[in-house]
Amino acid sequence: MTGHRRSVLLASPVVAVLLALSVAPLALVLLWSFWQWDPAIYWMRPAFVLDAYQSVVGTDRLIVIVRTARIALITAALALLLGYPVALFMDRFATARERTILMLLFLVPFFTSYIIRTFAWRLVLGRTGLINSFLVRAGLREEPLEWLLFSDFAVHVGLLASYLPFMIFPLLLAFGRIDRSLIEASEDLGGTFGQTLRHVILPLTAPGMFAGSLFVFVMALGSSVEVQFLGGAAASMIAIMIQDVIRVLNFPLAFAISTSVVLFLILLLIVGSRFLGLARLFASVAR
Amino acid sequence: MVDRENEGTVTRDHASNISRRRLLSILGMGGSALGLATVPLARRGFAQPSKATVRYWASGTMTIEKFWAQLERDEGIKVVFSDNGNDPGPVVSRMVFGNANDLYDVGGLQGGAEKELALRNAIAPWDLSKIPNWNDVWSWAKEIPYTQVNGKQYGIPAVVNADSMIYLPQKVGKVDSYHTVFDPKLKGKTAMEDAWINSAIFTAIYLKENNLLKIKDPGNLEKDELQGVMEFLIKKKKDGQFRTFWNGWEQGVQLVTSQEVWVMTGWEPIVYAARRAGVQADYAVPKEGYEGWSNDLLLHRGAVDRKLSEAAHRMANWILGGYYGAALSKLRGYVVPTDHSAMAAAKSGGEFDAKVQADLNQHVKNKFFSKKGATHWQNVRPTHFQLYEEWWQKLRNA
Numbered sequence: 001m002t003g004h005r006r007s008v009l010l011a012s013p014v015v016a017v018l019l020a021l022s023v024a025p026l027a028l029v030l031l032w033s034f035w036q037w038d039p040a041i042y043w044m045r046p047a048f049v050l051d052a053y054q055s056v057v058g059t060d061r062l063i064v065i066v067r068t069a070r071i072a073l074i075t076a077a078l079a080l081l082l083g084y085p086v087a088l089f090m091d092r093f094a095t096a097r098e099r100t101i102l103m104l105l106f107l108v109p110f111f112t113s114y115i116i117r118t119f120a121w122r123l124v125l126g127r128t129g130l131i132n133s134f135l136v137r138a139g140l141r142e143e144p145l146e147w148l149l150f151s152d153f154a155v156h157v158g159l160l161a162s163y164l165p166f167m168i169f170p171l172l173l174a175f176g177r178i179d180r181s182l183i184e185a186s187e188d189l190g191g192t193f194g195q196t197l198r199h200v201i202l203p204l205t206a207p208g209m210f211a212g213s214l215f216v217f218v219m220a221l222g223s224s225v226e227v228q229f230l231g232g233a234a235a236s237m238i239a240i241m242i243q244d245v246i247r248v249l250n251f252p253l254a255f256a257i258s259t260s261v262v263l264f265l266i267l268l269l270i271v272g273s274r275f276l277g278l279a280r281l282f283a284s285v286a287r
Numbered sequence: 288m289v290d291r292e293n294e295g296t297v298t299r300d301h302a303s304n305i306s307r308r309r310l311l312s313i314l315g316m317g318g319s320a321l322g323l324a325t326v327p328l329a330r331r332g333f334a335q336p337s338k339a340t341v342r343y344w345a346s347g348t349m350t351i352e353k354f355w356a357q358l359e360r361d362e363g364i365k366v367v368f369s370d371n372g373n374d375p376g377p378v379v380s381r382m383v384f385g386n387a388n389d390l391y392d393v394g395g396l397q398g399g400a401e402k403e404l405a406l407r408n409a410i411a412p413w414d415l416s417k418i419p420n421w422n423d424v425w426s427w428a429k430e431i432p433y434t435q436v437n438g439k440q441y442g443i444p445a446v447v448n449a450d451s452m453i454y455l456p457q458k459v460g461k462v463d464s465y466h467t468v469f470d471p472k473l474k475g476k477t478a479m480e481d482a483w484i485n486s487a488i489f490t491a492i493y494l495k496e497n498n499l500l501k502i503k504d505p506g507n508l509e510k511d512e513l514q515g516v517m518e519f520l521i522k523k524k525k526d527g528q529f530r531t532f533w534n535g536w537e538q539g540v541q542l543v544t545s546q547e548v549w550v551m552t553g554w555e556p557i558v559y560a561a562r563r564a565g566v567q568a569d570y571a572v573p574k575e576g577y578e579g580w581s582n583d584l585l586l587h588r589g590a591v592d593r594k595l596s597e598a599a600h601r602m603a604n605w606i607l608g609g610y611y612g613a614a615l616s617k618l619r620g621y622v623v624p625t626d627h628s629a630m631a632a633a634k635s636g637g638e639f640d641a642k643v644q645a646d647l648n649q650h651v652k653n654k655f656f657s658k659k660g661a662t663h664w665q666n667v668r669p670t671h672f673q674l675y676e677e678w679w680q681k682l683r684n685a
Contacts (some may be wrong), residue, residue: 039673043384043572059677060684119537127544146475149547150531153460229538232480236683248676249376265318 002176033255052256087171158226167212174208339598345395388589397664412439420607428624442583449577449585465493478551481532506666
């Protein structure tokens with residue numbers, strides 16, 4: 001038996017488990033999304049119809065998908081902007097002890113329920129919250145800022161607070177993989193910190209930037225609590241919309257929404273791979 | 288999803304149910320006791336009860352936990368309670384198409400699903416002649432429209448109450464109309480619940496009773512009525528009328544205690560929670576009337592097939608007999624629509640607080656007899672419930 005065959009044989013159980021756990025459910029979701037919901041039996045009947053997909057388009061549900069994607073993209077971009085300097089500082093300038101303390105600080109909020117964490121932002125951003133109280137008492141504002149809470153701003157704050165560590169930790173891993181001699185070579189050749197950052201560090205941490213952005217984007221895409229607690233009146237996200245649909249038992253529609261989201265994500269990955277070279281970054285991560 | 292079953296224990300709880308239970312328990316009737324005196328009313332009409340086990344699948348708030356032991360002592364009926372999650376959609380689905388009729392004998396659900404379940408033969412009508420305590424149920428509770436189908440009693444209201452608005456009198460003065468929720472002067476200071484089951488009916492009550500829209504039944508809107516109601520809500524949302532739409536007990540309380548919202552439709556116990564937090568809040572007596580709601584006992588078709596109908600009727604009679612009502616009020620602050628619970632509390636030798644029970648009963652009665660407006664009953668399964676969801680989505684996107 002060749003080495004290649006042996007490795008294929010050894011990997012096959014794991015591959016089978018992965019297929020069973022990830023591909024099979026997705027295939028079922030895709031299949032059921034074409035079935036027909038029958039109000040007479042409160043269940044789906046086998047069929048191949050586009051009713052559910054027509055509902056996705058016909059009742060403005062696409063708007064929710066696009067809106068959710070926009071919020072997730074902005075959150076990922078903001079997380080990168082905030083997370084990169086933090087990771088850079090932790091890797092390049094902090095001592096080992098400081099790095100450990102900072103990592104713990106980012107982790108401690110996760111020891112509590114995410115619902116509590118999100119809810120706490122109401123006490124900070126609200127009309128009588130910490131920020132508005134300070135602004136009014138300091139004489140900086142006569143009236144509290146209404147847009148701090150129950151707004152897209154508040155949603156982004158909540159999402160960033162929830163998912164920022166998922167940007168920082170992949171970045172730290174990427175920083176850790178940089179060969180220090182490359183940075184020293186740049187400095188020895190007279191490169192300023194800015195030049196070293198631009199020409200050495202940024203390209204070498206690109207896989208971490210992408211991995212972190214992907215984590216944050218996907219997690220924000222599936223979030224609901226932040227919008228329910230901090231968003232405007234009856235604001236929606238994909239997860240909330242699916243909840244609403246499941247509540248009235250329209251399962252094919254719920255599956256059609258899920259399929260649309262998965263297709264949207266695949267499309268994004270294809271575009272990213274073609275125009276941003278994301279596949280190469282994946283390969284880099286794999287190495 | 289598989290339900291874990293435990294005698295006298297809530298096994299699975301829906302978020303909103305937890306909220307209800309918690310918020311109602313704040314009425315100051317905590318504590319528990321075992322070994323209470325038997326309430327004679329519960330035994331009326333059954334000389335030699337046979338032993339049976341009844342599997343009761345209801346909203347998590349309907350269990351009286353260890354107090355169920357009294358039913359076994361009184362009637363020889365052992366109750367195995369399972370929480371149904373209180374979400375009408377999945378409950379109806381499991382009743383009609385799933386295995387709920389195989390697994391459970393008696394159901395308990397917010398009113399409105401009876402017609403659908405009866406027409407699909409998932410539930411059977413109660414034989415009221417076998418439930419003598421039914422005669423003493425408050426007359427208006429007997430007339431809740433959704434509990435009857437084709438003249439037969441399919442739902443027995445085990446709990447009744449009515450909801451309106453919570454408001455801050457120091458900010459908005461005395462509130463006696465739903466108009467306040469939609470008043471442009473209070474733009475950004477009002478809220479409604481993030482659920483069409485409640486918010487559509489509140490809006491419909493307002494529009495109907497003020498002759499702003501022709502509506503026959505706010506609890507079961509026709510397509511054009513629903514369109515009118517939802518377009519009104521969508522316009523109000525676009526105008527920035529609502530600060531937010533609230534979800535669950537904690538959010539509701541926080542909105543009021545932080546004074547983020549000055550008036551909102553919601554549950555009365557939020558008022559008590561706000562007062563305990565030092566915020567003066569009141570519960571409105573709206574001129575348009577309340578949104579009444581009931582949690583109804585349902586006789587599963589499967590129980591009839593399994594020859595458990597007799598035991599189910601004895602259990603229903605016991606639930607209306609007083610002891611259950613006193614225990615439920617003590618645990619949750621809920622009211623069973625009969626004076627038997629007050630009588631049971633009075634005879635309990637101090638285990639139940641007779642005055643608290645009587646006051647609670649009277650408080651709920653007053654809502655229905657305020658005569659300020661009609662009571663419009665909540666309906667968890669309006670005819671066009673799919674359309675409700677579609678409109679709610681449009682509201683979300685607006």
